[in-house]
Amino acid sequence: MGNKAEINPEKELATGLETVVGKRDKTVARGRKKTEALLNVEDLSLSFTQYSSGLRQTELKVISNLSIQAYKGEILAIVGSSGSGKSLLAHAILGILPSNAKLDGKIEYDGNELTQERKEEMRGKEIALIPQAITYLDPLMKVSNQVIGCIEKENEGLMRKLQREIFQRYNLKPEVERMLPHELSGGMARRVLVSTAVISSSKLVIADEPTPGLDEKTLNETLSYFKDMADKGCAVILITHDIEAALKISHKIAVFYAGTVLEVANVEDFKNNGENLRHPYTRALWSALPQNKFQAIKGHQPMQDEVIDGCIFYERCSKKKAICSQGTPQLKQINGGVVRCNNAS
Numbered sequence: 001m002g003n004k005a006e007i008n009p010e011k012e013l014a015t016g017l018e019t020v021v022g023k024r025d026k027t028v029a030r031g032r033k034k035t036e037a038l039l040n041v042e043d044l045s046l047s048f049t050q051y052s053s054g055l056r057q058t059e060l061k062v063i064s065n066l067s068i069q070a071y072k073g074e075i076l077a078i079v080g081s082s083g084s085g086k087s088l089l090a091h092a093i094l095g096i097l098p099s100n101a102k103l104d105g106k107i108e109y110d111g112n113e114l115t116q117e118r119k120e121e122m123r124g125k126e127i128a129l130i131p132q133a134i135t136y137l138d139p140l141m142k143v144s145n146q147v148i149g150c151i152e153k154e155n156e157g158l159m160r161k162l163q164r165e166i167f168q169r170y171n172l173k174p175e176v177e178r179m180l181p182h183e184l185s186g187g188m189a190r191r192v193l194v195s196t197a198v199i200s201s202s203k204l205v206i207a208d209e210p211t212p213g214l215d216e217k218t219l220n221e222t223l224s225y226f227k228d229m230a231d232k233g234c235a236v237i238l239i240t241h242d243i244e245a246a247l248k249i250s251h252k253i254a255v256f257y258a259g260t261v262l263e264v265a266n267v268e269d270f271k272n273n274g275e276n277l278r279h280p281y282t283r284a285l286w287s288a289l290p291q292n293k294f295q296a297i298k299g300h301q302p303m304q305d306e307v308i309d310g311c312i313f314y315e316r317c318s319k320k321k322a323i324c325s326q327g328t329p330q331l332k333q334i335n336g337g338v339v340r341c342n343n344a345s
């Protein structure tokens, strides 16, 4: 990343792309507080309609009562076990769920409801997804054309210039422009995907597990791209299994479990002995970190078709009381974070 000081893509992007992309969202309500979230997800539920034998229709609930916020200039990490609903949340925000999905609750962007129409309008422009795999790119289209996306002829020159600057910044040599996706190495592919988000001048960037299998150097490099985006004023959502990586760059950590959020903690809460963490599951994740001796907890996340009356973590919780088996605990604000636990105070 030795070229960083010579070019200033942020400035280029801020000026150039206003002209190119043209219509930015002008629906921002005036006089809103600066602290308002760029993305506000409230009480989101998601289920899939499924047909079993004899055309019997069933609803499989995969996300329930899920609330999170993302703020400009901040990185929100989303962690949690496999199947806890992390990718589906990203797909719900981008409006790319399959047709048998039923979504309830509120998704607001910049103070206004994010309808399916608005999601489609903003996808790849105002809101970008950095997918996990290069398979999301068209295998038959040159890399540079995919990074630039669909643009009007008169803007092509400016976009090519921006693309070259961004490639240079991310250490992608000029010949990469003419390559097809299968010609890229794993690291190059990741940088191409990041470039797609950067050139889009998106304000909300969602990265879905961008780091698995990376060596230490490439991992840190990838993390630094997200930090750059947040420093530039973007709201970044980083979906990851790698809590240690998340702790390096994030401001807040949302802990997902079986389709809901059990805690949103500040990164500082993970320091020292983790005693400021609010939920027993987050504390268990903390104990499972390598520096804390990988202590695991017994049991597994409930399956979607299991009916659970009380707290979703009840079976595995070491602090459970009788009340925890009856009804879902309310989401409480504690010490600058939120938690869904009867015992937290």
Ligand SMILES: Nc1ncnc2c1ncn2[C@@H]1O[C@H](COP(=O)(O)OP(=O)(O)OP(=O)(O)O)[C@@H](O)[C@H]1O
Pocket (backbone or CB within 6 Å): 048, 060, 062, 080, 081, 082, 083, 084, 085, 086, 087, 088, 089, 098, 304
């Ligand atoms: N189209 C679908 N129909 C039915 N169930 C689905 C569908 N898509 C996803 N699911 C289920 O929803 C749950 C949440 O999936 P999701 O992909 O969001 O998990 P995740 O937290 O991203 O997991 P991972 O960490 O493994 O990527 C999973 O149990 C998955 O099997």
Ligand code: NI
Pocket (backbone or CB within 6 Å): 086, 087, 088
């Ligand atoms: Ni996923």
